[in-house]
Amino acid sequence: MPEFNAPLRDMRFVLHEVFDAPALWARLPALADNIDADTADAILEEAAKVTSHLIAPLNRSGDEEGAHWVYGQVTTPVGFKQAYATYIEGGWVGLSGNADFGGMGMPKMLAVQFEEMLYGANSSFALYSALSSGACLALDAHASEELKNLYLPPMYEGRWAGSMCLTEAHAGTDLGIIRTRAEPRADGSYSLSGSKIFITGGDQDLTENIIHLVLAKLPDAPAGPRGISLFVVPKMLVNADGSLGHANAVSCGSIEHKMGIKASATCVMNFDGASGWLVGEANKGLAAMFTMMNYERLSIGIQGIGCAEASYQSAVAYARERLQSRSPTGATAPNQIADPIIVHPDVRRMLLSMKALTEGGRAFASYVAQQLDLAKFSDNFRERDNAQSLVALLTPVAKAFFTDTGLESCIHGQQVFGGHGYIREWGQEQLVRDVRIAQIYEGTNGIQALDLLGRKVLADSGVALRQFTGEIRHFAHQPDAPYCAQLFDAVQRLENLSDWLQDQAATNRNEIGAASVEYLHLFGYVAYAWLWARMAQVAKKKAAKIRSFMGRRWPPLTSISSACSRAF
Amino acid sequence: MPEFNAPLRDMRFVLHEVFDAPALWARLPALADNIDADTADAILEEAAKVTSHLIAPLNRSGDEEGAHWVYGQVTTPVGFKQAYATYIEGGWVGLSGNADFGGMGMPKMLAVQFEEMLYGANSSFALYSALSSGACLALDAHASEELKNLYLPPMYEGRWAGSMCLTEAHAGTDLGIIRTRAEPRADGSYSLSGSKIFITGGDQDLTENIIHLVLAKLPDAPAGPRGISLFVVPKMLVNADGSLGHANAVSCGSIEHKMGIKASATCVMNFDGASGWLVGEANKGLAAMFTMMNYERLSIGIQGIGCAEASYQSAVAYARERLQSRSPTGATAPNQIADPIIVHPDVRRMLLSMKALTEGGRAFASYVAQQLDLAKFSDNFRERDNAQSLVALLTPVAKAFFTDTGLESCIHGQQVFGGHGYIREWGQEQLVRDVRIAQIYEGTNGIQALDLLGRKVLADSGVALRQFTGEIRHFAHQPDAPYCAQLFDAVQRLENLSDWLQDQAATNRNEIGAASVEYLHLFGYVAYAWLWARMAQVAKKKAAKIRSFMGRRWPPLTSISSACSRAF
Secondary structure: OOOOOOOHHHHHHHHHHHOOHHHHHHHOHHHHOOOOHHHHHHHHHHHHHHHHHHHHHHHHHHHHHOOEEEOOEEEOOOOHHHHHHHHHHOOHHHOOOOHHHOOOOOOHHHHHHHHHHHHHHOHHHHHHHHHHHHHHHHHHHHOOHHHHHHHHHHHHHOOEEEEEEOOEOOEOOOHHHOOOEEEEOOOOOEEEEEEEEEEEOOOOOOOOEEEEEEEEEOOOOOOOHHHEEEEEEEOEEEOOOOOEEEEOOEEEEEEOOEOOOOOOOEEEEEEEEEEEEEEOOOOEHHHHHHHHHHHHHHHHHHHHHHHHHHHHHHHHHHHHHOEOOOOOOOOOOOOOOOOEHHHOHHHHHHHHHHHHHHHHHHHHHHHHHHHHHHHHHOOOHHHHHHHHHHHHHHHHHHHHHHHHHHHHHHHHHHHHOHHHHHEHHHOHHHHHHHHHHHHOOOOOHHHHHHHHHHHHHHOOOOHHHHHHHHHHHHHHOOOOOOOHHHHHHHHHHHHHHHHHHHHHHHHOOHHHHHHHHHHHHHHHHHHHHHHHHHHHHHHHHHHHHHHHHOOOOOOOHHHOOHHHHOOO | OOOOOOOHHHHHHHHHHHOOHHHHHHHOHHHHOOOOHHHHHHHHHHHHHHHHHHHHHHHHHHHHHOOEEEOOEEEOOOOHHHHHHHHHHOOHHHOOOOHHHOOOOOOHHHHHHHHHHHHHHOHHHHHHHHHHHHHHHHHHHHOOHHHHHHHHHHHHHOOEEEEEEOOEOOEOOOHHHOOOEEEEOOOOOEEEEEEEEEEEOOOOOOOOEEEEEEEEEOOOOOOOHHHEEEEEEEOEEEOOOOOEEEEOOEEEEEEOOEOOOOOOOEEEEEEEEEEEEEEOOOOEHHHHHHHHHHHHHHHHHHHHHHHHHHHHHHHHHHHHHOEOOOOOOOOOOOOOOOOEHHHOHHHHHHHHHHHHHHHHHHHHHHHHHHHHHHHHHOOOHHHHHHHHHHHHHHHHHHHHHHHHHHHHHHHHHHHHOHHHHHEHHHOHHHHHHHHHHHHOOOOOHHHHHHHHHHHHHHOOOOHHHHHHHHHHHHHHOOOOOOOHHHHHHHHHHHHHHHHHHHHHHHHOOHHHHHHHHHHHHHHHHHHHHHHHHHHHHHHHHHHHHHHHHOOOOOOOHHHOOHHHHOOO
16 A cells, blocks of 8 residues: 655745745735744644545545445545545635635645645545635635625535536537526526536535536527526525525436546536526626636646655655666665665656656646735735736646646656556556546646647737746846756747747647647746756755755765755 | 457558568568468458457457456456457467468568557457467477477467466566576476466466466576576476366466456466476576567567557547537538537647557568568578567567557547546547556566667667668668658767767766666657658659549549558
8 A cells, every 4th residue: 555645845845945935925914914934834734644644545445446326326435424524624625715704814825735735645535625625716706795605614614515517518628519508587596407527526425515616508698608607506405594405406417437536426417407596797607617717727737746746755665665686887785686676777767757847846836826825915916917917827837737747757656666556556557547637627738738828828929928938037147046048048949939839820820729739848848947946046055055064075865955855 | 339440451551562561472482372462461351350340349348347366267358258269260379370380370560460450459358369479489489399299289279378477576677586496307397386476368268278488497597597497387287199187286376456458367376386398498498488578579569559549540530520619720510519629730639649650650560570570581691680680679669669659649549538538438548558558568668778778789889770770771862762861860860879878888887777768769769750751752652643643633632542641
């Protein structure tokens, strides 16, 4: 049974040493009283306990057992219900939720660390609450005060969960053609009818209620994406005092048999004149739903990092124990029948690739979270606006690049195990199966790439892109910035390619889609290069201090701060 | 349920039009009477029927049911036993086997096409006979006449199967440390004791007997790989007249729970004083086993191509049917709710990548097979010798590059399906799971890369490499060779990198392992580039003829030979 340990030291390195998040929190009034370095560390330590000891041990068994569907009811695998009850006691679902409705109001920079732990421990388990947190965000942003008062407190508490009902059998990427209808009733509610597929957590036995956010069309709605409205449709109807009433006309028709995330119920949801309430304005539902989708896109990106971290932990432990053949430069364990395989350069190549990609991803997720915090909490209009542009630009990169490199990492981790990597008991193959979905759902990575290149770069004439590359150039101009020449070169290439594609697209619209995935990968590597250099800068300074402290003798690798060994 | 259709036209294109195999067969005396273009086509058509109609329909059900192990006996999934009985009636197990012992004596160039169909139809099913064919090859090359007479005829017939018992729990890549012992008996046989793991088809219910080829150590054997001997150990003892006697002391202790190839039984095999007979010389078993291993390495490479072809067929069909969004250049199916997704450039990018990789792989496998045929059948000593060097050089490339690009292709195929790619019923996720093992077993792809760079290139001082690059240069010097400048450049890069690595390795042995996987990928792409250019050369000529025939009007894409549309 593989073990998972939340990478606390690595997370603190990013939060405190690379981004100096406590300094940012101290200057943002909404956060200053709420959080500081010590509180953040305490929360992360508690999160590490919950994810490593309560949730991770259910990962293998959940995969083997899977979710069950019997007579329209979903039951989760053995242990999930009890663990979920303990889990929500910590208030984790509302970690970065609005404090006015019972959320903890913590910064996103902290929440992304927690999300990584949760996905690393158990992706299926993580999804049950990831959808709740995102649904809360959309309700908080777009619903009436009445709906917010009714739904948000039990959702932040985790007693009720959320779901996201977009896809129909004939309409996945193309939401403009959905058929689910919403008929207005005299009492201001709506009657929803239609069928949705691929609904994560559409039914489960973990929570008292499930709050479905459903896209549907009003009778007089215009065709296409501008005719879609968003509704809140609870599984159990909610009385005015917040107590539960009758069951709503919502049912789970079946669950899917999948490659992975088998403990997460992926549901067909049928709405047969179900009662729903409009969220936001009529026909503007897609924009409102994007609040949730963008939240989930970053979250699903983080699934890629979490799985990669879990795979790395398991692979590096195996590589230190498994004895096979001798080091090419002579035996390192002459008293044993063979050397541990970590001595072999190709094994090291795989492990170091995983480590580099995971650390780049963690830093990038933290950077996007920092921008989300600025966009939400800054009292400076320009700063909020700048941050918002960066979030829009970088969210598709985060979703697609974290998950593409997440699969790559998990495949390396599996390969390190040799034949045992293919055997279920060892856990590596599950990570490959579980992480694979993250490239597909929440908008395929091809769709993310189109969003990045078509909408966020070209349609914006490269304004947000220049804002981002400007930040990289600013870093590289520092006298002690490592790899500055390479960074200037990388940024220039990204800008040149963007300009070239702008020209190409002017005469042939097909060029955007043909180039977009490769473009996103270049973008991702440039962003990681910058963040690797930032981490190296910090690590080098610390290493220099330690050398000076230890009398200028370079200490053995095991005795210096883990910060020194991480980058480059 | 996905359909599989053997890509007959594409295979004929490679065999007849690109390599002109019939001309080669006509000049090799051992083949001239056996095979010509028409016979080859007839065999391929029969193979297509067997694989597409008999074996492919068991692929999904075999995955869902898996192999069973009850009280030491393995049973294969429903339908396998009956299909296997029909399958062996065609003599397919002995397709390229020695005709003196009942094989069909067909060229390997034909056999690799059949192997691709078999893996594309059903990788698990394919493995049961792939091991038999390889075991026959090793017995034919190294066993005494007595053993060959006893074992080969029923094995070629398919009534008996073969297995390959190398790995032990503590010894995978590192076979020098195996512990299975063979004690000589007075009657010339040996008593084998030990436990082997990961034995594909170690037990099954398809054949009357299973002939295990087992690596073990004699009591006085030197330590390490030079102290390993090869034994033939039948499941059922064989009387002198070929009839079956008592059960041997061999048992299947359990089967593995795996990520994929679930219908293939991966067995723990226990030998408890089992009767075995020495194959070849004492202590030279590893070299003898390499006859089988090299056969299996090419075969497993072809698993990568077969799975990729199956994934492509399914993905392109889905992309033509699934309606979603509009083409970026305007609706192509204005009467439908959306355009088929094949109009989207990113979907085309994925499909064309798959197609290019699969066709490159098929041509490369055919080229290696051509060299195997020359090495076996040529009456010219130099030609045999040259061919043998190329086989040694290219086998690790074939095994690793076909399977690395095979996984890449299957992941593209799954991605084309969007959410449905993750659902088991659609078949794409099974191909990803099934093809993944091919990068691991038969020597991990990291081991193949070490073999290529360390042993086949550097230890050989680049002699075989120059032989291969010389052939590419020879092609590129032709006046009508397409992409000749790019080919010269690619070959030069490969040679320069090889020289540079030779220098690096002189001072640091770690450089070989650190660079080997990337080196193998460069090698593979250069080889594919050459074969793509060869295919383009042929296709261009045919296209020119067709244009001239049709009055110099460029015909619509659907009406020209599929040969014209395939390359570049």
